[in-house]
Amino acid sequence: MNAAGEQIVQASGVRMGYGDVQVLNGVDFTVASGEVSCVIGPSGSGKSTFLRCINGLEPVLGGSLRVLGEEVGHTLRGDRYHPWTPKEFAAFRRNIGMVFQRFNLFAHHSALENVACGPVHVLGTPADRARTLAMEHLDRVGLADHAHKRPHQLSGGQQQRVAIARALAMNPALMLFDEPTSALDPELVDEVLEVMKGLAVEGMTMVVVTHEIAFAREVGDWLTFFADGVVVERGRPRELLANPGHQRTRAFLSSVLDPKEREESR
Numbered sequence: 001m002n003a004a005g006e007q008i009v010q011a012s013g014v015r016m017g018y019g020d021v022q023v024l025n026g027v028d029f030t031v032a033s034g035e036v037s038c039v040i041g042p043s044g045s046g047k048s049t050f051l052r053c054i055n056g057l058e059p060v061l062g063g064s065l066r067v068l069g070e071e072v073g074h075t076l077r078g079d080r081y082h083p084w085t086p087k088e089f090a091a092f093r094r095n096i097g098m099v100f101q102r103f104n105l106f107a108h109h110s111a112l113e114n115v116a117c118g119p120v121h122v123l124g125t126p127a128d129r130a131r132t133l134a135m136e137h138l139d140r141v142g143l144a145d146h147a148h149k150r151p152h153q154l155s156g157g158q159q160q161r162v163a164i165a166r167a168l169a170m171n172p173a174l175m176l177f178d179e180p181t182s183a184l185d186p187e188l189v190d191e192v193l194e195v196m197k198g199l200a201v202e203g204m205t206m207v208v209v210t211h212e213i214a215f216a217r218e219v220g221d222w223l224t225f226f227a228d229g230v231v232v233e234r235g236r237p238r239e240l241l242a243n244p245g246h247q248r249t250r251a252f253l254s255s256v257l258d259p260k261e262r263e264e265s266r
């Protein structure tokens with residue numbers, strides 16, 4: 001567990017692009033230990049790219065990105081930064097759990113095996129112990145009774161909960177969610193959001209790209225609006241959603257929310 005209030009993600013002027021295309025144009029962003037930061041923004045605004053930078057999957061090409069106390073991709077030795085060795089990179093990555101829109105479970109393994117395989121293969125946890133822990137994580141997401149089913153025998157919401165359990169099994173210090181409910185049928189969304197709420201209550205630090213505004217309002221400590229590769233507005237969700245001064249956020253929200261949600265966000 002990280003010390004309360006400690007900065008877990010500190011981005012300052014982060015730049016990233018693919019070839020000539022600039023995707024992140026100077027992102028400033030922070031999340032402290034135990035906080036939940038929700039991120040919204042139009043398609044193509046760079047939200048997923050920013051998450052991938054946080055867990056080291058994309059190189060930061062400018063600015064500074066400190067995650068879990070490290071400058072992502074580099075280690076200070078003496079007075080000089082050196083690119084991470086594969087071992088340093090792996091050590092960093094295992095502290096960060098990532099949950100995607102698509103669950104990416106191993107189709108030929110049971111839920112239990114999907115959850116146990118990271119600890120066995122990455123952490124070297126003995127198989128019996130890993131299975132016991134995996135069962136606990138499946139119980140935590142309400143799926144102990146489904147442990148021996150394969151992904152195709154589970155609903156989308158259940159598969160996403162297995163994916164969350166799989167990430168938790170690595171005992172991460174930070175969890176990143178990239179639109180975890182947007183591939184789900186509407187009636188399956190709440191069961192996943194409930195699990196995420198539970199994690200927030202337990203004090204997990206989370207960055208959540210989502211358009212579930214009710215979730216952001218209830219669970220988020222921060223709401224960040226991305227557009228064109230920068231953070232346009234950031235604030236406490238209720239304030240950001242209520243303040244007519246935050247015009248770009250509100251204009252975006254009115255384009256994505258259904259009428260009922262729009263009414264609630266007033």
Ligand SMILES: Nc1ncnc2c1ncn2[C@@H]1O[C@H](COP(=O)(O)OP(=O)(O)OP(=O)(O)O)[C@@H](O)[C@H]1O
Pocket residue numbers: 018021023041042043044045046047048049050
């Ligand atoms: N591997 C890649 N190669 C080239 N361009 C890419 C690559 N990945 C993303 N991009 C481009 O970078 C921009 C930002 O994409 P990104 O996926 O980060 O946006 P996003 O805000 O998460 O969008 P969405 O909500 O649709 O997922 C887009 O213009 C996208 O086309």
